[in-house]
Amino acid sequence: MSHSGYRGKGLEFLTKNKIEIGDLVKVQTDSTYSGILMPRYEHSDDGHIVLKLKNGYNIGLQIEKIIRIEAELHPSTKKENRAQPQTDPKLPKILLISTGGTIASKIDYRTGGVYPALTAAELNASVSELSKIANIDTEVLFSEYSENLLPEHWIKIAEKLNSYSRSEYKGIIVAHGTDTMQYTAAALSFSLLGFPKPVALVGSQRSSDRPSSDAALNLISAARLLVETDTNGIFVVMHNSISDDDVACHWGTRVRKNHTSKRNAFQTIGGSPVFIVKKDTIEKNPLFNPLKKTYSPRINFDNQVLLVKYYPGLDPKLIDYAIDSGYKAIIFEGTGLGHVGKIMYESIVRAKRKGLFIGMTSQCIDGIVRMTVYDSGRDLMNLGVVPLGNIIPETALVKAMWALGNTKDINEMEKIMQENIVFEISD
């Protein structure tokens, strides 16, 4: 039995009543409440239990005032009764790979606390509409929140996708946490350049036990993107508005998470999404021309890249630290059109002398870095700092890791970083 966080009187009360975390319970106090028993934080008092109500809110109930508590239904019972999706031989096949995140959260579903443990098969089974769009095979690659993912995870995902590049699947969905989804999307875009099938990274901003969850619609829209369009490449498929009206398919190198909690947190920077999935149609952005490149996977990353946001008061010794620590590249998030203060120049000269690549993006996030307008920018270019157009800083970082994974030559590195390889530079 799981009683995480409960102790003393609270633990005693739950044990006596044979209630454990995740149980759907009915509690009678001054009023009657129905909800899921939640885990508690350490150091909580032992006089309350916490329920997650159906409206998504948590409520603390004083044990002394509880007249009666009983389990209504164990979610495990519920799960076993769940029907497995049917297959229809006329529908196309797609693959659903889960890597973790809110969208693939199991304990979230049970308790409102969120742990990445739901399998791809369960995810598929939980959204019945999917079986009308495609026959979906499922596979668990790993179960991690995306804040814990590292470049080695990008490599695992890329190698898995690569192994299916010539498969019978029409496309592949990757269920992924939203925290670092944009980094993974960029990593796959570069390392699987020209991938012949569409790949949809899908997450959810609200866990599936909340009425406002975006998990199901995002999954359905991703499946529709794969089945109803004739495209390829890496996309992030997430709500386009705060309503359930449309879902955006963002290009993998131009997407950014711009809100901590909104369902439409993901936005295309410097343009519009490639596709908008609506109730009856999928609208294509007429300005977007599909990438016609031969598939040439290069699944290597070298994470010796330091991302530095410049700010007033930043100690230039940080650059010296990067040199001394063996970093091979620095991506600046400069100010405005791509500047850092004069105070950094000496350290930049030293870094260039040691052979580091130094690329310039802007902390403004949107817009183009133009280093020829002001003498600050021209000075930096003379020192060897390379302007990187309107690439998103995070994408520049991933691209630099990928470039370093594939070449040790600084000139080649500079060439790669300035080349528009997979629409990461949109002008």
Next chain:
Amino acid sequence: MSHSGYRGKGLEFLTKNKIEIGDLVKVQTDSTYSGILMPRYEHSDDGHIVLKLKNGYNIGLQIEKIIRIEAELHPSTKKENRAQPQTDPKLPKILLISTGGTIASKIDYRTGGVYPALTAAELNASVSELSKIANIDTEVLFSEYSENLLPEHWIKIAEKLNSYSRSEYKGIIVAHGTDTMQYTAAALSFSLLGFPKPVALVGSQRSSDRPSSDAALNLISAARLLVETDTNGIFVVMHNSISDDDVACHWGTRVRKNHTSKRNAFQTIGGSPVFIVKKDTIEKNPLFNPLKKTYSPRINFDNQVLLVKYYPGLDPKLIDYAIDSGYKAIIFEGTGLGHVGKIMYESIVRAKRKGLFIGMTSQCIDGIVRMTVYDSGRDLMNLGVVPLGNIIPETALVKAMWALGNTKDINEMEKIMQENIVFEISD
């Protein structure tokens, strides 16, 4: 005579014709061009001269094809003829302090190259509409691009403003570069808490020699904010749209530069601007209630704060470097709701043991950090990481520098960082 960048044939040609950089010239080749002679970059060929045309574009003209070149008017002559603004004793008095930036650029005005050298007096004289709004005294504090400003410059500006806190001026305009204007706005907001007059930081995104320059309208709108409203506090006054229809007055702790070049690059994050200056009216945001605090200047900053954006592959040794280098605080730009990967935990524990303050913001920029939703966040809070609400990362950094400048006590520091002092936390 200035001929920066010209050499060989080009230099000879200009010397012979007594033309120097900044001259307005008429050039006859296959067609006739009128424009300002621009400086050239080093390593340019010596067979062309470059003119900035009236439409703002630069054109390169081959010297061999030039039939005639003549100076139309020296800008120095033009400047001497410029009328000084008239004073009207019935109008209120405001003070215009210049610190540099595109808005106060002199060489920009002459050549299209941009150097911060125009004085506040010249700035005032160049916008004739200002004299109808107020009698403006002017003062040059320094002349720097804002990417070169440091916390010591914030202190200079704050002390200057403080010296005028009981003056006859209705309000004060600070002309400032846009690159780090948001950092200065935050610094003044904290250090001059409750400042009894309105202060408008004003910049321009397009230099004043371009037809699309926003300098004049931003200045006029700032003057109107000071004269026509009855407010106080620190504002950033910049274009609100790409047209010339309205200008936004952003609250100093909630504003961010979100585009490298657009005139409406500045945006209020997590809300709307406090005022919108329109042609005939100034609209106030009804949700904004003025800050009623006694003026209590505390003009101290300690820049031993490291801003760290978390990303997959970030080496946790960066935190150890911060500890070893004597940093007193770390502001994380975490992912999503305020997370960093588990890989950072050990270093965070060491940093906390050494007494560093560690605050959490989100690289999503918009939205609230909520560290109780996922176990990642709860783990980090247990390690002593402090969630900072929806404060903008750059404002959090400035606030931490200010807090450290005013207390050495870590508990006091934690209290200050979580307190909503000057609307930096908007929920």
